[in-house]
Amino acid sequence: MTPDYSFEAAARAQGYLRIAGVDEVGRGPLAGPVTAAAVVLDPARIPEGLNDSKKLTKRRREALYEQILALADVSVAHASVEEIDAHNILRASHIxxxxxxxxxATPPDYVLIDGNMIPRGLSLPAETIVKGDARSVSISAASIMAKIRRDCVMLSLAQQHPGYGWDTNMGYGSKSHMSALQNLGVTPHHRRSFRPIHNILWQE
Structure with missing residues (x-):
């Protein structure tokens, strides 16, 4: 499966001109925000090699990140750990x-969303695409932008809280991260509503 412009072309055939692809990263980690990106590609200047960020090497992701920034309208946003704990991870990812x-910079008139749910509060015409980051180039671009920007957040947090390995595990529950939680405790950046963190706090 290789992402293409067919979903965007179908929307343009209906008269929509600014089609945004939207994706999020960071639903699974035990720490850090959940991050989403929206990207409106210029159909005449689509970077080559766009794909699901998970299928790209770090070097290739970074190269595409720069191209997307230069050629597209891009917006990246986060939902905080506090919002994740207050709502739930799905609702926070939609926020x-x-x-x-x-x-x-300019509002889109149609939105392609990775997954099978349209976020509550979105008033624009929208379409969900399961595995959209591997099917739509706009969503692929959004997955790359969200991945790199969230990684940057976790690299910064890793410097503030050494020992948890966030520079490599990005907040996911790796063996070293779980060991650090037992030895160093829970930080303000851990998701208290997630079972492993909740269980540690309950034991204290």
């Missing part, structure tokens, strides 16, 4: 998506 869409 981040809506923020990303609202942050575009």
């Amino acid at each position: 981040a998506m809506v923020r990303a869409i609202q942050g575009l």
